[in-house]
Amino acid sequence: MAEVQLTGVSKRFGREIGVEDLTMTVADGSFVVLLGPTGAGKTTTLRLISGLEKADAGDIRIGGQLVTNLTPAQRDVAMVFQQYSLYPHLTVRENLAFPLKSPILRTPEDEIARKVTEIAEVLRIPHKLDNKATALSGGEMQRVSIGRALVRDPQVYLMDEPLSSLDAKLRSDLRIELKRIQADLGATLLYVTHDQIEAMTMATQIGVLDNGRLVQFGTPREIYENPVSLYVASRLGLPRINTLPAEMFGGAPSGAATIGLRPEHIEHGAGKPSQVVRVEHLGDQTRLHLTLDGHDIITLTDPHTPLKGGETVAIQPRDALYFDAAGTRIA
Structure with a gap:
């Protein structure tokens, strides 16, 4: 070789x-x-x-x-x-x-x-x-x-x-x-x-x-x-990375236009209230389809979650990725 x-x-x-x-x-x-x-x-x-x-x-x-x-x-x-x-x-x-x-x-x-x-x-x-x-x-x-x-x-x-x-x-x-x-x-x-x-x-x-x-x-x-970059971030990950306005949760660094959140990097139980649109049970994991201030979000939760469509769950980011208006990563 x-x-x-x-x-x-x-x-x-x-x-x-x-x-x-x-x-x-x-x-x-x-x-x-x-x-x-x-x-x-x-x-x-x-x-x-x-x-x-x-x-x-x-x-x-x-x-x-x-x-x-x-x-x-x-x-x-x-x-x-x-x-x-x-x-x-x-x-x-x-x-x-x-x-x-x-x-x-x-x-x-x-x-x-x-x-x-x-x-x-x-x-x-x-x-x-x-x-x-x-x-x-x-x-x-x-x-x-x-x-x-x-x-x-x-x-x-x-x-x-x-x-x-x-x-x-x-x-x-x-x-x-x-x-x-x-x-x-x-x-x-x-x-x-x-x-x-x-x-x-x-x-x-x-x-x-x-x-x-x-x-x-x-x-x-x-x-x-x-x-x-946001382009690279969107190439890997299933479900795809969630992209939201940078100030959605507050605390964004200077110059940030977009916050990127992997589904596994959204914590439940505290933060901003969002509405459950759909619950997807996939056996080893469960996906929650949420809406927050008009934005669609997909996150992961316990496979045996009792949550149902129409209910409310509070969410907050963890290990967020930030990108400027051109899509370049901000450290």
């Missing part, structure tokens, strides 16, 4: 910004997630690293080697896409073996057989090796698609929302599997998603992108607890 370094990388498509002045290091053996909405520059970043797009400016290094002018094949990276990209007329074994039969790799047949068996075990699909790709479930097809990348043993794995087309249960299962595989292999993996749960549960570091710019890079906990 290898470290990936981007220094001042920029890419435009006509007047549209793909990425702008992007500087980031993906450490050897790390699982880095690029997070942001559609158009933030996530996929463009992957395509620049892989060589499918050429940067207008800046340097890209993989394992210390400058690769800016190298072809995709010369960069020794493997990419997994949202779609399965399997050959339907081939078996699982043949699909996994296909990348190794490239004239560039020239892998011996006995080595191909060993690697295919090994990766099938890692993916927990050895019993499916002789099945045609069309006979697989969606989750199994995506495992094979991931396996086609793993079998190559490249320097870096690049994954572009590989789980987004699967149902919720499969996504949850494969999140766990993918993190296990990455840890077992010690792989360097750069993963693109707009799904905050994937980012929080899999990443060693998260890079938050906004209109082609990297606005914060850190561990999931760092970004969740200490976001640099």
Whole structure:
């Protein structure tokens, strides 16, 4: 595996910004997630690293080697896409073996057989090796698609929302599997998603992108607890952070326009009276949907709360985050 370094990388498509002045290091053996909405520059970043797009400016290094002018094949990276990209007329074994039969790799047949068996075990699909790709479930097809990348043993794995087309249960299962595989292999993996749960549960570091710019890079906990802006704060957390006028509870610092409150950072029993609109019982937790001075608020409470819609509960902030009018964090 290898470290990936981007220094001042920029890419435009006509007047549209793909990425702008992007500087980031993906450490050897790390699982880095690029997070942001559609158009933030996530996929463009992957395509620049892989060589499918050429940067207008800046340097890209993989394992210390400058690769800016190298072809995709010369960069020794493997990419997994949202779609399965399997050959339907081939078996699982043949699909996994296909990348190794490239004239560039020239892998011996006995080595191909060993690697295919090994990766099938890692993916927990050895019993499916002789099945045609069309006979697989969606989750199994995506495992094979991931396996086609793993079998190559490249320097870096690049994954572009590989789980987004699967149902919720499969996504949850494969999140766990993918993190296990990455840890077992010690792989360097750069993963693109707009799904905050994937980012929080899999990443060693998260890079938050906004209109082609990297606005914060850190561990999931760092970004969740200490976001640099309201934009970053709203990317992580479910339910989303509550945003209210800064003076709603008093004591706001100078220059603050907005107070941001995570649902778990709202205390009950003292403070300003709010009305319960709805109570959501989710088993391990209960969400209270409140309204205060015309503003909607979601907070968490005891799973066995006796509160009902229409009742009143007093609330006050704890560990509040404050932001100025431009959305920048105020310490």
